[in-house]
Amino acid sequence: MQLEFKVMGGDFANAGYASSEIKKVLKQINIDPKIIKKVVVALYEAEVNICAHAYAGKVSVEITPEKISVEVSDKGPGIPDIELAMQEGFSTASPAVREMGFGAGMGLPNIKKNTDFLDIQSTVGKGTTLKFINYLT
């Protein structure tokens, strides 16, 4: 099964929409609630990152009997130093993002923690692509 959603940068009211829809689908097909939570928490932080740091993006999720694979890609400024961005507490978020309850530099580390595999590719001035996998078995 393949699902796709668009995510707009700066659109905080809709941040989490894709995660919410995907959560409904995963529940419907009886995925283990513990795994659902991991996937949607990781996806939600990734969606918030598009809103907070990029201009526009898209989410695609592929579900097979073995795994849930998620790809979150955006057009945006990109991440100059991924290793630094992965450090807990590192953040370039604006005060507006902090007011939303995010921007403490915990998003990427928490995505890592909740997934079995994480790959981040980024080109400065172009955009960022996150791929992550949660295994079902």
Added chain:
Amino acid sequence: MDFLSKKLYIFVSILGNCFRTDHMTHKEISKLLNGRIIIGEGSESTNYQYAFASDLMSDVLTVDSENLILITGLANLQAVRTAEMSDISCIIIVRGKKASEEMIQLAAESKITLIECNYTMFRTCGLLYQAGIKPLY
């Protein structure tokens, strides 16, 4: 302490413990906090045992527990989205902040109870702790 006052002390302690429980319903919580249940009729039977207080949603997204109450001063859609992703079914909004229409609607869709309360976060936590609600760590 003489014999009689010792007896009285033990009696009062036992009586005090009778008012401590290890779980509370959202109605009991609201009453204790002099709060208002904005939405949540229908979840009468849920017993809450644990609470977590934060205005930082990234923090909330790192915790893992069932029957958890979220205590927050962040009255925006992200608080409800965060609860949805984290399987948290009760949010107490402190410091007299009001839940917006969008928050109420999203909470209804996700079967999340919203309680408004005029107390500070500290007072809210203190009262719930005193009543027997436990911290996560």
